Amino acid sequence: MGSESNARGVFVPALTPFRRDLSVDEERFVDHCRWLLAEGARGLAVFGTTSEANSLSTAERMSLLERLIASGIAPRVLMPGTGCCAFPETVALTRHAVERGCFGVLMLPPFYYKGVTDDGIFASIAEVIQRVANPRLRVYLYHIPPIAGVGFSLPLIERLLKTYAGIVVGLKDSSGDWKNTKSLLEAFPGFEVFPGSETYLLDALRSGGAGCISATANVNPSGISELARNWKSAGAEALQRRLAAVRAAVQKFPMIAANKAILAGLRDAPEWNAVRPPLHVLSAEQKKQLFAELEALQFGIRPRVSA
Amino acid sequence: MGSESNARGVFVPALTPFRRDLSVDEERFVDHCRWLLAEGARGLAVFGTTSEANSLSTAERMSLLERLIASGIAPRVLMPGTGCCAFPETVALTRHAVERGCFGVLMLPPFYYKGVTDDGIFASIAEVIQRVANPRLRVYLYHIPPIAGVGFSLPLIERLLKTYAGIVVGLKDSSGDWKNTKSLLEAFPGFEVFPGSETYLLDALRSGGAGCISATANVNPSGISELARNWKSAGAEALQRRLAAVRAAVQKFPMIAANKAILAGLRDAPEWNAVRPPLHVLSAEQKKQLFAELEALQFGIRPRVSA
Numbered sequence: 001m002g003s004e005s006n007a008r009g010v011f012v013p014a015l016t017p018f019r020r021d022l023s024v025d026e027e028r029f030v031d032h033c034r035w036l037l038a039e040g041a042r043g044l045a046v047f048g049t050t051s052e053a054n055s056l057s058t059a060e061r062m063s064l065l066e067r068l069i070a071s072g073i074a075p076r077v078l079m080p081g082t083g084c085c086a087f088p089e090t091v092a093l094t095r096h097a098v099e100r101g102c103f104g105v106l107m108l109p110p111f112y113y114k115g116v117t118d119d120g121i122f123a124s125i126a127e128v129i130q131r132v133a134n135p136r137l138r139v140y141l142y143h144i145p146p147i148a149g150v151g152f153s154l155p156l157i158e159r160l161l162k163t164y165a166g167i168v169v170g171l172k173d174s175s176g177d178w179k180n181t182k183s184l185l186e187a188f189p190g191f192e193v194f195p196g197s198e199t200y201l202l203d204a205l206r207s208g209g210a211g212c213i214s215a216t217a218n219v220n221p222s223g224i225s226e227l228a229r230n231w232k233s234a235g236a237e238a239l240q241r242r243l244a245a246v247r248a249a250v251q252k253f254p255m256i257a258a259n260k261a262i263l264a265g266l267r268d269a270p271e272w273n274a275v276r277p278p279l280h281v282l283s284a285e286q287k288k289q290l291f292a293e294l295e296a297l298q299f300g301i302r303p304r305v306s307a
Numbered sequence: 308m309g310s311e312s313n314a315r316g317v318f319v320p321a322l323t324p325f326r327r328d329l330s331v332d333e334e335r336f337v338d339h340c341r342w343l344l345a346e347g348a349r350g351l352a353v354f355g356t357t358s359e360a361n362s363l364s365t366a367e368r369m370s371l372l373e374r375l376i377a378s379g380i381a382p383r384v385l386m387p388g389t390g391c392c393a394f395p396e397t398v399a400l401t402r403h404a405v406e407r408g409c410f411g412v413l414m415l416p417p418f419y420y421k422g423v424t425d426d427g428i429f430a431s432i433a434e435v436i437q438r439v440a441n442p443r444l445r446v447y448l449y450h451i452p453p454i455a456g457v458g459f460s461l462p463l464i465e466r467l468l469k470t471y472a473g474i475v476v477g478l479k480d481s482s483g484d485w486k487n488t489k490s491l492l493e494a495f496p497g498f499e500v501f502p503g504s505e506t507y508l509l510d511a512l513r514s515g516g517a518g519c520i521s522a523t524a525n526v527n528p529s530g531i532s533e534l535a536r537n538w539k540s541a542g543a544e545a546l547q548r549r550l551a552a553v554r555a556a557v558q559k560f561p562m563i564a565a566n567k568a569i570l571a572g573l574r575d576a577p578e579w580n581a582v583r584p585p586l587h588v589l590s591a592e593q594k595k596q597l598f599a600e601l602e603a604l605q606f607g608i609r610p611r612v613s614a
Contacts, residue, residue: 022394022434054392054419057399058365085361085392087329087583092364110585112361112418114454120585127329127584147421149456150585276394277434278417278427278457 008210009042009228011079011194012217013050015259016064018274024060025271030071032218032263037077040225041217044073045106047081049147049174050215050256055276058089062096075101083108083142087124091131104138106172106213111148118156122163129164137167144174144196151175154187161188172196172213178203185209198224199247202240205231215255216247219262220299249293257282258290265291315517316349316535317508318386318501319524320357322566323371325581331367332578337378339525339570344384347532348524351380352413354388356454356481357522357563362583365396369403382408390415390449394431398438411445413479413520418455425463429470436471444474451481451503458482461494468495479503479520485510492516505531506554509547512538522562523554526569527606556600564589565597572598 014036017028033044046068047053047061056064061080069075082093082105090107097105107128109121129137141160145151152160152171160168170192173181181195185207192210195201201212201224217224220243227239250258257275261282264272273281282290321343324335340351353375354360354368363371368387376382389400389412397414404412414435416428436444448467452458459467459478467475477499480488488502492514499517502508508519508531524531527550534546557565564582568589571579580588589597 057393057395060395086364088364088367113585116585120587123584123587277430278420278423280427280430
């Protein structure tokens, strides 16, 4: 296998539970994160898009990370999202994560202005790295142009890798475009690339990818982790087909609300449904359809047993 | 004229000056704001897109607003931008602005998630209004879909106006689409609509609009304010043509950097050029072209005299 990095496997962009008043339910969050790790997840990419991280204040994000670590979850499995529009906030969150021992951070580019140049995004990332100025910093770039509206081109990544070798070490590719993921894997051997969906997990691992970081790992952590462990086994193709079918069913619905609805069902905890605006909960009809889709796939039994 | 609201005229989305280390130059900001008001601006829409507000931390925004008010600028001329992705931050900035006596706030919808529903945006604005819970709150909606990626549809505005009559009172329309501005003016008489460009100022005023909130008001405050005052005069059409020509020249370049370059030139203060990433300064060639365009329009003399 050669030299495997620490960041190989399934990282879960853990959902953030809210109370009815939309305050963060820190205790439920810790329980969820513990369950994800117990189910086989390699680590937690907390504060991602699926986590509604940009709907949290920087103070809420810091408090939640402290709570997670205080609860006994090892910082070496944590890859918190830290990229904000304003670099002082990205610096503060990144510094906090590194000082708490998180093995890496997942960094969005500043996403308010659109049509910005590669030079501008390079300068944004550089500003943060230089201000954090900590040799333990490991940056995973977060490429999600369908939502952020801006992203990391191949020439930009090449420049970052050359300038910040050993600091910029990987990327989550949520372009939804396998061709882009494949181009990255071919262009930058050793760069730790995670597709943003388990649908590409087997292809990614076979091409030298690091694993995946996927929203549906919140509800299917054991299934996805099984493929990440046994991707060279005879049953890998069948495992992959199964994962893709579950993912396809869930992503017919708004992803974050759908994942929360599934957890609400599995845990018999309607509180799990809550999302912060501008998102909203699934309608009763959507929930019915979603559960019917999952039932048809005989999905739901495994997590229920583990819960 | 009927009952004119307080918010009639030119509001400037004041540029935020940075030092070479990219810290906010609060003193230069205060000087700039004073100059804009002395040149005839009705008020200051500080912390807008042109102000690079989303490149500032919430703490920097609060500090800057405090400084402005402490320097003697009346809160009754201030319409600070307060809309963030996370409602706790929008609530904090909005509450701060209202408590300091600002006559209104300019509120972006949460802009991270794309493809969200009108219901989701309604809930976002409602959450803020209900939590701020201050009868003095006046919300101006900030519609800038080309940058925010989300915006305020007519049915959504209608719902907000019905639910929060007297609180949601106006809108800045930076769609760049005069047809949208006109639709708003026709649909909601009395709603204080500001196009995001002085190019539509005369049309807007003739159709019942409130004025304009325009980036280039940072460098042409007296010209734009003159039209806002004298839009019924015989010379209004000529004034409008002149404003549109200056605007067209500036917007051939990245707007924020171009406005800062003009101020750097007018003030002989190269520090004014600084922008935070992901934006960057104009190249020497771009500056040369920009200044040549303005020279051809004989623009630059008026602000130089006033400065």
